[in-house]
Amino acid sequence: MSRRWKLIIGVVVLAAVAVVGGPWVYINFVREPAADSFVSEATTTSTDSATAAQSVVPTPVLSDATGTWNVVAESQVGYRVNEVLFGQRVTAVGRTSGVTGSVTIADLTVADAEFTADLTTVKSDDPRRDAQFEGRIMDVLNYPTAGFVLTSPITIDPTALAGTVTHQASGSLTLRGVTKPVSVTIVSTVRDSEILLAGEVAVVFADWSIPNPSLPGISTEDSGVLEFQLVLSR
Structure with missing residues (x-):
């Protein structure tokens, strides 16, 4: 040769x-590892607290949850998508604290809930990914927000006033101008005078007319997860 x-x-x-x-x-x-999901953080915190408390019987932190609870600081909404980057598997996470909304509770029933996220402020650890998200994928110029509206009341387990409880919620989710019914598993935690809600929704991109995020050298699955952590205060 x-x-x-x-x-x-x-x-x-x-x-x-x-x-x-x-x-x-x-x-x-x-590259820094992807942040843990909000649900994982909520359940881990709950387990740690239960272990520390051992056999101590919890006392209600909230004597009455009735009222309107508004989204406050610390709240976040974002996405989680599995990618293959030139043969290497990674998890892409983007989040925003631009969230508004409220929950109305009467006695032990969640009567109404509505939330809106500002998609123009979603950021990940890669500006190039953010540019794709804002443009081709979510087209935030024409669809700047995502929204969720509760469509069926939720009966609250009384133990939810004392700690961490899992609930099922039915609602409508709007992404990229398309509204679809969804079922959401929500983990609620009472913290002092606030309620924390952590949850996630599986999103099949085609169902919401979202273009597949794949690019040359970067491939994704045909679905991702919308995740949220909402901090509520009266």
């Missing part, structure tokens, strides 16, 4: 190593 061909082959091999090895090094040694 001539020296020239050896040089060409060497360059090709080095390029291949850079394409495959570069992303591997970045993902495993440079």
Whole structure:
């Protein structure tokens, strides 16, 4: 084999190593791990608290939850999508604190709930991903918000006033101008005088007319997760 061909082959091999090895090094040694899901954080906190309390009987933090509870600071809404970046699996997470809304509770029934998220402020750890999200994927210029409206009342377990409880909620979710019915598992936690709601909804992109986020060198599944952490105060 001539020296020239050896040089060409060497360059090709080095390029291949850079394409495959570069992303591997970045993902495993440079890039920060994806944040835990809000539901995972809520259930982990609940388990830790229960372990610490051991056999202590909890006392209600809220004697009465009746009233209108508004979304306050610390609330976040975002997405979680599994990606394959040049052969390396990663989880992409984008979030925003631009959330408004309220929950109306009468006795032990959630009568109304409505939330709106500002999609123009969603950010991930990659500006290039954010540009795709704002433009081709979610088209925030024409569809700047996402929204959820509760469509069926929720009966609250009395134990929810004392700690962490899981609820099922039915509502309508609007993304990219398309509204669909959804079922949401919500983990509620009472913290001092506030209520924390953590939940997630599986979103099949095609159902909401969302283009698949895949790009050359980056592929995604045909679905993702919309996740939220809402902090409510009266």
